[in-house]
């Protein structure tokens with residue numbers, strides 16, 4: 001009852017803290033990290049005045065978007081609204097944050113509104129580094145989709161795969177680390193291979209990779225040898241896999257050794273933290289944001305915290321699972337700091353599932369803690385699916401993957 005009274009007051013008088021409110025926290029980015037942080041802040045301290053700024057009225061999730069590409073799932077299953085977040089007491093504002101004043105602690109939105117904050121949490125995800133791969137820019141992405149932000153790009157790549165010739169070729173370019181979702185490109189390559197083998201058996205996919213070592217590599221490569229020996233070929237860095245130029249007019253990509261022409265080219269380009277993290281002054285020369293691993297406070301700007309893909313989170317990968325875990329730890333840290341307490345030292349978990357075929361799932365899990373100023377692996381905790389698992393276990397993991405998506409969707413968006 002008391003909480004409802006607080007909410008009503010807050011909604012009736014936007015951006016002015018009620019008498020019961022201890023502090024104002026603004027969260028920018030309503031994806032896996034930001035929406036979680038906003039909701040958990042209120043769970044940890046219901047007196048906080050929490051505002052979530054998100055550009056889009058609907059969030060489109062990347063996990064499982066590879067299944068959308070090959071027709072195993074509809075786009076609707078990827079979409080989440082913000083009613084649940086608002087119902088939990090968060091003031092949700094659909095606008096884009098465009099400027100941050102670190103001295104007087106305000107943010108400015110693209111609709112001209114200015115909001116004050118005592119602590120700011122940034123979870124803006126990634127931006128594509130459009131200047132990183134010669135020939136690849138926003139116009140090129142309309143012919144050679146990246147589909148690394150789910151939405152229109154996912155639909156475009158799906159349309160291209162739908163209409164590829166029966167003996168067509170797909171080329172995929174995978175960047176060097178770090179990037180969003182380390183196993184994501186290999187899940188995508190697997191599912192595209194499954195789609196081609198099933199619907200266009202003479203078509204082929206070539207994966208050109210800027211590295212030699214990747215997440216769950218042995219599991220992927222064993223499965224590829226078993227399921228897609230004719231359909232999928234992977235070329236690593238030492239064999240000339242790094243794409244150095246894209247030519248959308250010719251539909252070719254170049255490496256140091258060859259030029260490859262294809263009917264469908266999926267470029268997963270280099271990335272950096274979402275632009276607002278740069279505007280805030282929280283990104284370093286690498287393009288990502290160094291953070292304190294206990295509270296996720298920026299190492300560059302006090303009172304601003306960065307979570308999710310934008311953060312340099314040590315051994316933790318850039319995943320939705322990780323963003324969600326970091327958000328909870330950060331929310332607790334912020335709530336404690338605002339109450340004059342020290343943030344507790346978190347333990348964080350990540351699990352990433354990948355589908356190699358519709359009923360063939362694998363996973364990697366890790367547990368992390370702050371050590372020597374970074375988030376480090378706790379040795380002996382976590383691991384990957386067994387290499388020699390029976391089909392039944394692979395099937396079970398595909399089921400767990402779907403269950404994980406349902407669970408995290410409910411937890412983040414209500």
Ligand SMILES: Cc1cc2nc3c(=O)[nH]c(=O)nc-3n(C[C@H](O)[C@H](O)[C@H](O)COP(=O)(O)OP(=O)(O)OC[C@H]3O[C@@H](n4cnc5c(N)ncnc54)[C@H](O)[C@@H]3O)c2cc1C
Nearest residue numbers: 029031032033055062063097124125181308309319320321
């Ligand atoms: C193909 C693919 C498959 C994946 N599969 C998995 C998987 O199976 N499991 C897994 O755990 N992870 C997976 N991921 C990774 C996962 O999607 C990301 O790690 C996760 O979304 C990161 O969360 P985030 O909060 O950092 O960013 P996001 O979830 O991208 O949220 C960022 C939000 O911030 C908003 N925003 C940005 N700037 C502003 C601004 N200035 N003002 C207002 N709003 C702003 C954006 O609109 C966006 O909604 C996958 C990714 C891809 C590409």
